[in-house]
Every structure is written in structure tokens, then in C-alpha cells.
Amino acid sequence: MRIASARAAADDDVSEGVAMIAPPDEPGGGDPAESAWFTEVVREHARALVRYFARRGPRQDAEDLAAEVFTTAWRRRDDVPRDAVLPWLYRTAGFILANHRRKHVDLPVDEVPESGAARVSDDPELSALFDAELRGALESVGERDRRILLLHAWEGLDGAELAAVLGISRSGADAALSRARKRLREAWGERLTF
Numbered sequence: 001m002r003i004a005s006a007r008a009a010a011d012d013d014v015s016e017g018v019a020m021i022a023p024p025d026e027p028g029g030g031d032p033a034e035s036a037w038f039t040e041v042v043r044e045h046a047r048a049l050v051r052y053f054a055r056r057g058p059r060q061d062a063e064d065l066a067a068e069v070f071t072t073a074w075r076r077r078d079d080v081p082r083d084a085v086l087p088w089l090y091r092t093a094g095f096i097l098a099n100h101r102r103k104h105v106d107l108p109v110d111e112v113p114e115s116g117a118a119r120v121s122d123d124p125e126l127s128a129l130f131d132a133e134l135r136g137a138l139e140s141v142g143e144r145d146r147r148i149l150l151l152h153a154w155e156g157l158d159g160a161e162l163a164a165v166l167g168i169s170r171s172g173a174d175a176a177l178s179r180a181r182k183r184l185r186e187a188w189g190e191r192l193t194f
Contacts, residue, residue: 069093087164137187145180
């Protein structure tokens with residue numbers, strides 16, 4: 001599929017070396033088991049998070065944003081579900097990316113667009129796709145559907161993991177993915193009829 005080839009191209013551009021993030025020193029030395037858990041989480045998921053950010057924003061910010069996710073994970077380590085670490089990290093990454101993007105939008109409140117459509121042309125996720133027709137179809141499905149489709153296609157999430165990232169039930173995630181796919185098929189079909 002074309003999304004997969006764009007994914008591979010974006011992955012090739014991500015640096016191989018991901019700086020290791022160590023848990024911050026705590027007074028009293030901290031719990032060695034927690035430090036070991038955190039080190040393993042970083043080792044296992046750092047590349048996935050850097051790729052997540054590199055596909056969605058400036059590549060030079062990807063490692064810093066991933067480090068911010070891991071800092072949040074360390075601070076909130078009691079809230080991280082041990083059986084669903086990566087979905088929790090992706091969900092947190094989505095919030096951090098949204099905050100990062102807001103920092104770079106200097107618009108007076110009365111000029112803020114009602115939807116994200118005004119910034120679609122500057123969207124790094126869409127610019128990573130080389131096929132103009134696919135990019136156009138994804139532009140037309142809306143931000144939420146696009147996010148769901150790319151989490152599924154690029155990050156390989158579905159089922160319980162997708163539900164955890166979206167903060168909804170498993171059946172809700174399945175339905176949302178199904179609806180997003182349907183809207184993309186319809187948008188694709190409309191583009192091909194011209």
C-alpha cells in the first residue's frame with residue numbers, strides 16, 4: 001500500500017542512534033526495580049516514538065519530543081499500564097505533539113480557524129506521503145479519521161492498542177477505524193471519478 005511505502009521512506013530518514021534517557025536521580029536513590037523497568041521501556045520503545053514524531057513534525061525535534069514523552073512516563077510511572085506501555089506512550093505523544101504544534105502557531109484568538117483545515121497544507125504527516133492523490137484523499141477525511149488511519153497504517157495499532165491511544169473502548173476503536181476506512185475509500189473514489 002502507498003501509506004506503507006511512505007512509512008518506510010520516513011523511517012529511513014530517522015536517525016539510527018536514539019540517545020538513551022536515564023531515569024532522573026531521586027533523593028534516597030529511588031527504587032532500582034522502577035529504574036530497571038524505565039530503562040527497558042526506553043530501550044524497547046525509543047525508536048518507535050522518534051519515528052512517530054519524525055513522521056508528524058520536524059525531524060530535528062523528534063528526539064526531544066520523544067524525550068519529553070519519556071520524562072512524562074517517568075513522572076507518571078504509577079499511571080503507566082504495564083501491559084499496554086506503547087499505547088500509553090503513543091497517547092501521551094499525541095498530547096505532547098499537539099502542545100508542540102500550538103507553540104508554533106501565532107494567531108490572535110479571533111483568527112483561529114474553526115477546524116484544522118487551514119493548516120492541512122503545512123501538515124508534516126501529509127507531506128511525508130509522496131502520492132498526491134492519497135495525500136488529497138487523506139486531507140479530505142478530517143483530522144480524527146486521518147489520525148486513526150495513520151496510527152493503524154504507520155504505527156501498526158489496532159484493537160486494544162488503538163483503543164488505549166484514543167482513550168475509548170475496544171469496540172469504539174474498531175468502529176472508528178472502520179468508519180475512517182470507509183470515509184477514505186469514499187474520498188479515494190471521489191478523487192478517481194474526476
